[in-house]
Amino acid sequence: MKEVCIIGLGYIGLPTAAMFATHGVKVKGVDVKQEICDTINGGQIHIEEPYLADLVKQSVLKGMICCSTKVESTEAYIIAVPTPITSDKKADLSYVVSAGEKVAKVLQKGDLVILESTVSPRCTIDVLRPVLEKSGLIAGEDFYLAHCPERVLPGQIIYELEHNNRVIGGINDESAEKAKDLYSTFVKGEIYVTDTITAELCKLMENTYRDVNIALANELAKICEKLGCNAWDVIKYANKHPRVNLHTPGPGVGGHCLAVDPWFIVEATEGIAQIIDLSRKTNDSMPSYVAEKISALVPEKAKIVILGCTYKPDVDDMRESPIMELVHHIKDQYMVQIVDPFIEEFDKNIYEVSNDADLIILGVHHKKFKDVSFEVLAKIMKKPVLLDTRNFFNKEKVEKFGFAYHLIGCAR
Ligand SMILES: NC(=O)c1ccc[n+]([C@@H]2O[C@H](COP(=O)([O-])OP(=O)(O)OC[C@H]3O[C@@H](n4cnc5c(N)ncnc54)[C@H](O)[C@@H]3O)[C@@H](O)[C@H]2O)c1
Known part of the structure; x- marks a missing residue:
């Protein structure tokens, strides 16, 4: 693929744009904020991330990245917009819907759409697909649709974009393979292909796994204070067991991933995700x-x-x-x-x-x-x-x- 449109130029979208651009794929960047587009078009960046400034500057100078607030027609679209939670712990998918609506207006037969934002289970097929199909085209028949969640760690995004393994879920096999081909432009890690719901849950469970384990450690901290001992000693000695890895307690869990993503599963599964729900509440306590x-x-x-x-x-x-x-x-x-x-x-x-x-x-x-x-x-x-x-x-x-x-x- 020679050109890709990346919608949402934040911590994920901009480094991804820089990776494509430095590997020969022209990027049309899109952000709702005019000032972000102006900054990038001027060869500067608006976020802190090691090595990113230079990559963006060089790409803009070579004409490989050009940004605007408007989505224009191209071959592939990557949506990397925010997916926060509301005050009542529900997924706010309005940014995904809004980005999808913009893509639908220019979508053509044979195009590829990739949702890269972290989303609730089934969002790709239940929320994004109908929005894109307002174009009159059918997902899986007329255009390809895939979910490719991001795993990078802020501070080492450039390295991890290239070296992390990725999971790509397609609405059908062709969509997954198309998306895999595109990411293979710069990804050196393994790329595993599956369906969209598996890919969505995979991303959510990675963060949920950590949140639940931290909740267990926080509960242990409370238990030890009640019983008159030291949780840190319990953890140290229990972890001498070859198959145990207790996490560590603390004042709570924050950030835009661990404190958010598990709620997406809780919301989507109506009372089933009880351990996940209780863990979130334990960490929030x-x-x-x-x-x-x-x-x-x-x-x-x-x-x-x-x-x-x-x-x-x-x-x-x-x-x-x-x-x-x-x-x-x-x-x-x-x-x-x-x-x-x-x-x-x-x-x-x-x-x-x-x-x-x-x-x-x-x-x-x-x-x-x-x-x-x-x-x-x-x-x-x-x-x-x-x-x-x-x-x-x-x-x-x-x-x-x-x-x-x-x-x-x-x-x-
Ligand atoms: N930051 C991380 O470390 C990280 C890691 C893994 C996954 N994610 C996920 O990636 C997604 C993006 O996160 P981020 O950290 O890059 O967010 P961000 O807030 O840094 O950037 C998102 C950008 O999208 C723009 N935007 C919002 N709505 C738009 C629209 N309709 N059209 C065009 N642009 C729009 C915003 O102006 C912003 O610049 C989220 O789902 C997040 O959960 C983030």
Whole structure:
């Protein structure tokens, strides 16, 4: 294929565009935001991702990427628009529908449409297909339709786009093979072909698997606090078993994948996905569980400093951050300060902020926090108390400076 249209030029769409463009496939990029199109057409990028800026710049200079807000006719369309959840935990597929409507207007016989967004089970055939068939063409007969979910990790997207294995689900075998041919332009990993529902569930279950396992660890943390032992020791010793891999507890689960995707399965299966549902609720309960622990450690109006507020360590992404949920729970009761070197608003000097503090909470285990001096903190805090939600700091080292050290999942 010589040309592809990529709809949605965010964290997934733009790197994918850059990969096609650098492998000889011309990209017509489409985004609803004019400023994003202008930025890319000017050879710049609007997101942070290593190596991406150079790839985009070179591709634009060579005329291999050109963006606009309008979908124009071509041979293949890849839809990479957002698929968030609503406040009542339902999949918001409106972006997929809107992108599909634009494609339907220009779709022609023999074209290929690929849905790359993470979607609810059956979305490709039950939601996108009818939208595309408004063109008067029939999926599987007149045009090819496939789902090709994305597995990349932000921070290493360029490497993973090329090297990850992929699963492609086609509405029929020809659609899956057509999509496989297209991705083979740059993918060096294995490409497995299947049907669309299998591919959709595959993507959702990858994140659900992790969410459920973290929920198990969070439940273990609560169990151990109740029973008077240390969950981290239980995990350490249980994982000496050759077939056990318990995950680790924490203040909750955030991000745009683990905290979102399992809800798609719950919504689509009407009461069947009970373990998945309970796991989501267990992980969502952790910020209030941490809030309860705080109330046992310090009185109302105490000054609390929270280290880290992103959804995971060493990134600048706060989407669905459980720490911000914790802040929401405690902000009216305490004086809360946040320190996070990855977020401009909270990039503060920890020692200035901690003056007279009653409690420090380690919320996110950014590597940069390893250098924190508890010797200095012990001198400037009103009372040196530390609540570690990630087992990040060394208990003995911290206690050496007079700190009272509390660890989530540990009764001792
Ligand atoms: N970011 C990740 O690490 C990651 C990983 C795996 C899967 N995914 C999935 O990939 C999909 C895209 O995620 P993302 O992180 O790239 O989102 P994003 O928000 O970074 O980018 C989406 C882009 O689509 C544009 N857009 C929205 N509606 C549009 C429309 N109708 N027509 C054209 N453009 C439109 C937005 O303006 C935005 O620029 C989601 O389903 C997400 O769950 C993301």
